[in-house]
Amino acid sequence: MLFNSGLFLLFFPAVVLLYYIIPAKHSAARRIFLLIASYYFYMCWNARYGLLLLGATAVTYGAARLLSSAESPRKKKQIMIAGLCMVFAALAYFKYTNFLLENVERLLQALHLTESVPRYDILLPVGISFFTFQAAGYLIDVYRGQTAAEKSFVRYALFVSFFPQLVAGPIERSGNLLRQLDCRNHFDYDRFRSGILMMLQGYFMKIVIADRAAVFVDAVFNSPDNLAGSLYIAAVTAFTFQIYCDFCGYSLIAIGAARILGVDLMQNFNAPYHGTSVRDYWRRWHISLSTWFRDYVYIPLGGSRGGKVKYYRNLMITFLLSGLWHGASWNYVVWGGLNGLYQVLEGLWDSAFHKKAGQKPDPAGIGTGRKALGTLRTFLAIDFAFIFFRARGLRDALRILRQILFSTQWTAISAPGLYSYGLSAPDWTLLLLSLAVLMALDSLLNRGKNPADMILNKPLPVRIVLYALSITLILLFGIWGNAYDAHSFIYFQF
């Protein structure tokens, strides 16, 4: 079930209503209800996926229970590794089997040993990477003693399948989410209000900006022709905003929906394009995944301990794996590698610069001009890396780069030629205005202010008008309805 589908707009109010109709003292009943609702939400895509979700839940639940009763560290480690192997094996099978076979085929072809290796018709279950990582994180937390093994299977199953964040995150930690699934909360009007505001901002980002930008991005990137390089530059820039609005929009809807149900999910984005360095950007972008990789990959590898070389190695490994997490294709690996490399280069630059200047970097002390320059430089670097992310493969990315470098043709992105790629002049105007609004909101967020407060502090009649107007404008300008195919959220495919 998509957040931007009519079904969700019926499903969610019904879930909220029924949840609060069940008395808070019957918290177990509430958990069972939410669990059923979450499985229904997930199984709307494919009922069989429910078994996969249940399997991942049962394996990690059982492994954690065994861990808690095991006494020797060796046995604990064996249980954890066995549990992780089982959940990651499912992920590997569904996501990486054909990628592996494709590369084996290339290798064998290069050695003239075979012409082709058969592939399997495997459909990637929605959100498998998200719930697998969430369940795996829990198991590691239990192993480390950071979380007690959950005794209630229902509560744990709800932790893995909690529908607002099930298919595209935020990837929650057991320490935060499990304890909140107590389900004894009463309806809280303030939480309801702020949750709705977050959902509205999410819908604005998704259906007004991301899906509108997608029309142009898809038209350019999916074109079989070699288009002018400037069009690819415009398209990848549009994609940079599309993916942000798509994913951040999803996260906001998820966080808002959870908040209405009395659960605080972790923040997933924090004005990422205001980052003054790639390192800073990754502290703001997909925070739940970045911190997952930090805690479960980067730090166990040794983190920044053990000298510069090891630090850079660990950084590169983490980001290459992050790339592979996003998709079973080399272009995602290159994208992840580029993001790692940027940070290595930033580290080298900082080392060289600080040695000369004899001072430590202090972002707060950087002047506005240097901050702006850093933001611009970071944006361009991220933008460039997204060419590999959005292209249909590594070869396609290289073809696009060739067009950008050797056939730029700047006139191609002027009117009216630009309007022949799906977006009319009014659409472009609306898109740019919407982005301006979004950047203003992000700017507030970057300065530590909550944009929602600006509305919540207004007098009641003004608030009522603003709420109604926001909903109306989102419905009017959004890309939704039967005339369009509802765009899936980009991160579902991961």
Place this chain on the structure above:
Amino acid sequence: MKMNSKLKKFLCVLAVIALTAVNLAVLSYALRDEYAYTKYKPFMEQNEDIDVVFIGSSRVVNGVNPMQLWHEYGITSYNFGNSAFGIENSYWSFRLSLRHHVPKIAVLDVFGASRPETDKLPLGLAHNGLDIYPLSTEKVRAVRAIYADPADQLELLFPFSVFHNRWSELTLASFLPSGKPPVTDANGFEFYYAYDRSVPQPVIAESETLDLQNPPLGLRYIPEFIELCRAYGITPVLMFLPHEVEPERQREANSARLIAEEQGVVYWDLREDGIFNDETDSADPNTHLNPIGAAKVTRALGEKLSAGTDGIQAADHRGDPSYSRWDSLYDQYRQNLTQAIQTEDSYERLLLRLSDETYGAYFQTFNGYEPGPEEQALLKMIPHNYGMEAGDESDNPENCDLRIYVYDTRTSEELKVFSFVRMSSEDTNLLLDETK
């Protein structure tokens, strides 16, 4: 105090929902599909004085002219046809209309009864017959009966879900009633100004029908239509409009005849009246009627209805003061026709417009111009109201090839003088001399 606070919050939520609903209602009005509203608006607004409705596909839209029926027979009628509508679509659209207006006679064209169930009416066209009706349980039933896909159902129940993508076309006029120009020529009827011969079709035996044991969807809806009419006290009539139709269409007509006999209702197959002439009456091959064909069909129906053929009688209301608004409607219709003639820029369409007997034309040819074969065919359509002669070359300052004086046959008032020139001396295509 606590209750007050809760009540206040509840009222706030209600206020937001209400204000949003008002906003959406206003926007829905401004963005709505013009066709459906302007086609049915007169029907929805008229008092209980429409005696006959004609139901069916675009063949009905282009085939039966309610204004001609009023003018020549005093019959009050409405053309309920809709492009590409199958009988199931027509049935539901008609059924919804009965909440607003119940006619005395409902005439259903059975063309399209053989359409397979999988061949659904395109959604864009479905809006034409459904959007005018407000959301109701009956409308939900109608939409669910026609479309299985929930997304399609949602679109038809909430047209804003699709028409909101027209936001860039919004102007101030979109919000005003005056910003809605009429799209039909008169009470749902639309002239089809085109001319084309049909592809000759084999004539099949009357005994050849569709599969009546396992009838297609459209055929199944014919008894439903009859039952619906009877439930509302309406006299149902089945008909088949004349044209050179394919064998499958002939089977539809034959099947409808059997159903009519079984159900004890009247069936008028207008092909049997011998009025259709493919040389002059066809707008396109094997389907639609042009204005000449429409005039003939309308007249045939008028004759039947006014004469009480097969016991189906519609009253002549001309001269009845309580029906005087129909005279106003007709005057408006005439004004629109005259205006359309005066602004016509296509020679072919002008000839088709002149097929109305209340308009006459006098042709003067110059520079040795002679009508080509296609033009001769078109002129055959209006033998009653035109004259042609070679003009005096000295009276041709604009050096045109053909001059047409158009006048109103009832008042002899000259309406417009057209000057046409040939594209080249070899070419017989005529272009309007825009300088005149």
